[in-house]
Amino acid sequence: MTGPAPHADTADLVVIGAGVVGAAAAYFAARAGLRVTVVDRGPLAGGTSSAGEGNLLVSDKEAGPELDLALFSQRVWREDLAEHAGLWEFEAKGGLVVAATPGGADALAKLVLEQRAQGIEAVDVPKDELPDY
Known part of the structure; x- marks a missing residue:
């Protein structure tokens, strides 16, 4: 006897x-060969979440x-999904982190060194140059 079809x-x-x-x-699971069903109350990628x-x-x-x-x-966004770039907006941007206290400035300087060690472009912006940003 066989199981159900x-x-x-x-x-x-x-x-x-x-x-x-x-x-x-769902995309990557389907790309890996799985049969995927997606259930949502609205349109695909039509909202945001936490x-x-x-x-x-x-x-x-x-x-x-x-x-x-x-x-x-x-x-992943820059390389693996590049073939689908026309389906969404992706814009590579930087960020600006500002320290409000001398202790915060010390912590931020440490963060900059850690990030540079990871290959991230991190730039020190002196306080007199902040208005230019």
Whole structure:
């Protein structure tokens, strides 16, 4: 005796939520050969969530897993998804982090050194040049 015949409505993976995270997960799973079903109350990538703020910032991240993930994400958007660039807006931007106290300036100087060690372009902006930014 054999089991039930496969149904056309079966999937290897069901993704709940078609925001940026769910849509990306579904895309890469399908690209890997999985049969994927996406369920959402609205259109594909039609909203935002706490997981999808719309930025891939590195300027505020210390060395570690969060920075590693941000750098990985930037690479995915620039390289792996380049063939689909016409479907969304991606603009590489920098960030400006300002210290309000001498202690904050010291911490920021340390962050700059850590980021440079990770290959990130980090520029010290003297306070008298801030109005130009």
